[in-house]
Amino acid sequence: MTDAPREPSKSLPKPLSGPQKALRKLGLERAIDLALHLPLRYEDETRLQRLSEVRAGEVAQIEGVVTHCEVKISGHRQLLVTLDDGTDTCLLRFFTFYPSSQKALAVGQRIRARGEIKDGFNGLTMMHPAFHPAGGELAVALTPVYPTVAGLPQAYLRRAVQGGLSRAELSDTVPLNNLYEIWLQPTWNLREALLFLHNPTPDVALVTLQDHSHPAWQRLKAEELLAQQLSQLQAKRARARLRAPVLALGALHEGLLAALPFQLTPAQRRVSSEIAHDLARPVPMHRLLQGDVGSGKTVVAALAAAICIDAGWQCALMAPTEILATQHFAKLVSWLEPLGIKTAWLTGSQKARERREMLALIASGEAGLVIGTHAVIQDKVVFKNLALAIIDEQHRFGVAQRLALRSKLTAPTVHDEPVEGAAASTSSARTVEVEPHLLMMTATPIPRTLAMSYYADLDVSTIDELPPGRTPIITKVVNEARRDEVIARICAQLEAGRQIYWVCPLIEESEALDLSNATETHAQLSAALPGVMVGLLHSRMAVAEKKAVMSLFTAGQMGLLVSTTVIEVGVDVPNASLMVIEHAERFGLSQLHQLRGRVGRGAAASACVLLYSTGDAPRLSETARARLKAMAESNDGFEIARRDLEIRGPGEFLGARQSGAAMLRFADLALDGALLAWARRLAPLMLDQHPALAEKHVLRWLGGKAEFLKA
Template sequence: MAGAAAAALSKSQPQKALEKLGLRRDIDLALHLPLRYEDETRITRLLDARDGDMVQIEAQVTHSEVAFRPRRQLRVTVDDGSDTCVLRFINFYPSHQKTLSVGARVRVRGEIRGGFVSREMVHPGFRVAGGELATALTPVYPTVAGLPQAYLRKAVLGGLSRADLSETIPEEFLNKNLPQPLSSLIQALSFLHQPPPEVMLATLENRSHPAWQRLKAEELLAQQLSQLQARRVRAAMRAPALVPPAMRGPQCTLQAQLLERLPFRLTAAQQRVGAEIAADLQKNLPMHRLLQGDVGSGKTVVAALAAARCMDAGWQCALMAPTEILAEQHFRKLIGWLEPLGIQTAWLTGSQKAKERREALALIASGAAGLVVGTHAVIQDKVIFKNLALAIIDEQHRFGVAQRLALRSKMTEGGEEPHLLMMTATPIPRTLAMSYYADLDVSMIDELPPGRTPIVTKVVAEARRDEVVERIRGQLLDGRQVYWVCPLIEESESVDLINATQTHEALNAALPGTQVGLLHSRMPVAEKKAVMALFTSGQVGVLVSTTVIEVGVDVPNASLMVIEHAERFGLSQLHQLRGRVGRGASASACVLLYSTGEAPRLGETARARLRAMVETQDGFEIARRDLEIRGPGEFLGARQSGAPLLRFADLATDTELLTWARTLAPVMLDKYPDLTHRHILRWLGGKAEFLKA
C-alpha cells in the first residue's frame, strides 16, 4: 500500500512541473513549442564528423574508467569502426557506468570537440544501441526541474491530438495582405512538433518557416483582438467629467494658480501633453492614458496640473508610486506647489505609525484631503475615498496588474470609473506601443527642460577602480557630490549587501574627512529617509547605494555617478540611474565600472548595453536598443504585468504580420464574434481580464 502511495506521489511530480510551466489545458501543451531540435534520424561515422558538429554515432565501448585528473570524472572510449572518441562526464551515476561498460554497444549523441589527445564529447546523451531510427527531428522543449524531456514530449503530443485546433481565422483573411499564404493551424503545429529531417534547420531556428508565420499571425491577432475588446469595454464605461465650476473665471482655477506659482516655465512638450490630458478629463469616458517622458523631462508637474484640474472640479485624486523614496519625492514637490493654494494632501505608506495612519484615513474618507500620495498602502481595503475621480500611477510597469485594478475599484460613485493616468520614464518603442498598448492613448514629453547638462558616460574596467576614486576626490574638492551604485539582485541579496557595505567601508577609508552615506533596501524606512536628507542637504558627500535611488531622487549638486558591476544591470535601468546626475549647471559624468570575473571578456549582451550607454542619451533610442537586446516580455516587466506577452512573434521583424492583425481585429470583432471569442480563449485563457488594467 505504501508503495502504491509513493508511486502516486511520484506521478504527481511531473504534473506539478507541467502546471509550473502554465501547461494546464490541451491547447497549452499544443502551443508549447520546441527550443531546438536534435537529429536522431541518422547515424554519422566518426571519420566523417567535423569539430563542432552535433552528431549521433553508434559505437562499442572499448575502455571505461573513473579518472581524478584534474577532477573526478568518468572517461569512456568508444570505437565505431571508423575512428575512436572519448566520452567525458563530470557528473555521473552508477547507472552511467553500467550502461557504458566495456563491450557494450551504444548510441551516443553530442557535439564533437578536438581534445588534447583524441576527439571527445562532453556529457553526451546515450542509450543502448538498437531499435529503429527516428523518422522526424526530436524536439527539445523548455522545461523545469522534475519534468524529463521524454515525459514532456509524450504530454505535448497527447495535448496536440486532443486540442481543438479548428480554424478561428476566416478563410478570406488567411491570404489577404500577407507576404505568403498561411497554412492551417493543425498543419503548422504538427510540423513544428515533428519536423521532417530534410527541413532547413535555420528556418526553424530563426522562425522564418511558413509554419512559424502561422503561429505568429495567430498570436498577434489574439493580442490585438483582446486589446481592442478591452478598449471597447472601456469606451462603454462612464467617468465624471472634470470641469471647474462655471462661476470662476479661467484665471481663478487651481490649474491657473499653480502655473502662476511655478518657479519655471513649462516646455512646449509639457504644454501639449497637459492639453491632451485636460481634454480627456473633460469627457465622461474614463481616461486611460500613458504619459511617457525621459528621465528629468518633467512628468511630475504635468501630473500636478491634472490633479489640480480634478480637485478644482470637487473630486479627489490619488497618486501611487512603487517605493517610499519616490512617493515621498512626489509628496514634497506636490505639497510645495499645492498647499499654498489651500489644498490638503494626505500621505499613506506601509511604515506609518498607527496614529498618523488613522488621521490620514479620516482625511481621505471625509474628502478633506483632495490629494492622496503613497505606495501600495493607497489600495488597501481600509482606505475609503469620498469621491475619487483621478488615479495617477508612477512607474506603472513596477506595479502588478491586480494592484492597478484595485486602485480603479476605489471609486464608489454610481458605477463610474476613475480616470487613469500612468507615467513611465522608460520610453516605449513605437512598435511595442502599437502592440502592447493598443488599448491606451499615449502622450509623450519628448523635450527636456532647459538647463539640463549633457552627461559624459565612460566604461571603465574594475582594475582601474583607484583612478575612479581619484576622480571622486576631485569632485568633492570642487564642492560636488557623488553617487556610487552597487547592484542588488534578489536571489543573492545578502552577497550584494556585503558588497555595498564593503564598498562603503573602502570609500570611507579612501576619502578621510568626507561623510560617506550607505543606503540599501534592508534599512528601516526612517533610517533611509535620514540618509537621503543628509545627502540632499549636502552633508553627505558620497552616497553608496543599491538601486533604491533608481527613480525620483533629485539632488542638483550631484555631478558624478559610479555604477559598479554595470554589466549586471538592464539598459533602461542604467539609463534611469544615469538620470540622477546632470540636474544642475555643472558638467556631469557617469562611470560604468564593469567586472569580467573569471571570464576573459564581457558577454556580447553586456557589451551591447554598455556601448549603447556611451553612444546615446536619448531615452527613446535607449528603449529601442533595450527592446532589441532583451525582447518585449522582459522589457515590459513581464513578471509584474500579467498581460499576455508575445512568446513567438518579434515586433522588430514581424511588422507586416502585426499590421495584418491590427487590420483584421476590428472586422473580426464586428462580423465574427463567436470566432473572436474562441480565438482569444485559445491563446489567452483567463489572462484577457488583465487587459482591463
C-alpha cells in the same frame, strides 16, 4: 435494529503525479496549451552516421557493438565504454551512471548512441551520450526537445504534447482572405503548422526552424500577435462602454498654472491638454504619460489632480518607493496647499496614530489628494469619491498590485447622463457605477513596437523635450583600475561647491558576487576625503535614518552620498553634478539611464562616470559592452530605450505585466514588425465582422492570461 443506510461514497479526485504537477507548473493544463508548447531545438535521429565520416564538433548518431566496458576511478569515478561500428571506434564517457547503465552497455551489446563528437587524445569521444539498444526503425521526423522543468522527462513531455495535439480543437480562426494580405504561400493552416513544428521532416533547413523564419513559424507568430492585438482592443472597447466622472477644467487648474514658479514647456502643455480632454469625457481615461528623466511629469500630474479635485472628487497618486513618494509629496504640497488643497500621506512606515488620522481624512473626503506607496491599496484605505488614480513608474508595480488598485478604485454612482462633478442632482431615473480615470507615468520611454503591442490598449502621451536650463550630461566609461583618478575628480567637484553621488550594487559584502559594496565604499571614501561629510543610504536603513541622510544631502551640508539604487528615482538635488556608478556593467541599461538622470538638474556642467570591472574575465561580455557603449553615445532616453529593447528584449519595459507567463512566446518585436502591423490592421476588422472567431482566437492563445495584458 437495522443499520441506517449509508450515503453513497463520493469519489475523491486522484492526486496528481509528479509529471502532472510539473505540467501544471509549466501552465500546460489544456490540450491547446500542450499543442502550443513548441520545441526549443531538435535532434536528428533519422539517420545513422559512420564513425569514419563524422567530424569533431558535430552531433552524430552512431550504431555499433560494445567492445570494452569498465568503471575507472582516477580523480573522478567514471564509466568508460568503447563502441565499434566497423569503420572506427568511439569512447563513450559517463561521469553519472547507474548499475543498469553498466548492464545495458555490457560487452557484446549492440547500441545506438547520440551526442557531440570530440577528437580526444585517445581518438573519437562522446561525453554522456544518449543511448538505447539498437534495432527498430529509425525516426522519420526530427526529435523535438521541449522546455521542461524538474520531474518532467522529455519522453513523458513528448507523449503529453502528442496527446494534446490529437485532442486540441485546431480549426482556423483567421478568415482565409485576410491571410493573403501577408503570406506568399498561405497554405499552412494552424493544424499543419503545429504538426510540422512538433515533427519536422529531416529535409527541412534547420536554420529556418532555429531562427523562426520557416512559414510554419510565421503562421504561429502572426496568430499570436493577432491574439494580443484582439485582447488589447477588446479591453479598450470594454472601457469605452464604462462610465467615468466628467472632470471639467476649472479655476483651480488655472490658479495652479499661475502660481507655478516656472513656465510649462510646449510638450508639457500639449500632454496636459490631452489629459484634460480625456478627463472631460464620460468614459474612463486609460493613458500612459511617458517622458525622459527630468522632463517634468510631476507638474503634469499635479495639473490633472487639480482638475479632479476642483470638480469635487478625490485623486490618488501611488509611487513604488518611499523616497519617490516623499519627493512627490513635497512638490505637490508646495504647489497645491497654498491653493487650499488638503493632502493625505500614506506609507508603510507610518506610526499607527498618524495612519488613523490619514485614513479618516481620506474616508471623509476632506483630503482631496492622497499620495503614498503600496499602502494606498491596503484594505483599510477607503475613499469617499475617488475619480483619478495616478501610478508613477508603473512598470515597477506587479500585475497583482496594479489589478488590486483598479479593483479598489470604486467611486460612487453617477447619473446615466454626463455630469460635471460629484454633487449633481439625483433626479435621473438610472444611475451607474463609474470607473475612475487612470493615468500611468514612466520615465522609461516605450519604444514604438512595444507601444504598438503590449500597450496597444493605452493612449500614450509623450513629453519629448526637457525644461530649459538643463545641462547635457557627459558620460565617461572608466576601468576600475583608474579609481584614484575618479576620486581626484570628486575632490575638484567638492572644492567647487558641488555634490556627488556614488552608487554601488550591493549593501554588504557577498560571497556569491565579488562586487564593491556600499558600506565598504562608504568607509573607504570617508577615509580618502577627510573633512568631507560622506553619507550612506540603502534600503535596509530605518525610514528615519533615510530621511535624515536625504535631508542633509538636499540641504547641501553633505558633499558625497554613497548609495544603492534606492536613489534611482525621486531624488532631485540641482547642486549634484557628478554621478559615479560602480560596477556599471552589472546594471540594466534603463537603470543606468535613470541613475544618470539624478545629475544635470541644475545649471552646472554635469558628468556620469561608469566604473566597470572585468573581474577574472579578459574582457567585458558583449551585452555589457553594448550597454556601456549606448550610455556613452546617447543622453536621449528614447534612443536608450530602443537599444535596450534590442539588447534584452521587452521584459525590462514590461516589469511584472507578464507575471512570469510571457504573453509573446514566439514573436520577436524587433524582427516581426510586418506581422505586428498586419495584426493591428486585422484586429478591428475581426472584432467588427467576425466577433465569434475573435473570441475563440483570444481564448485559444491567452486563456485566462488576457487580464495581464490589460493591467
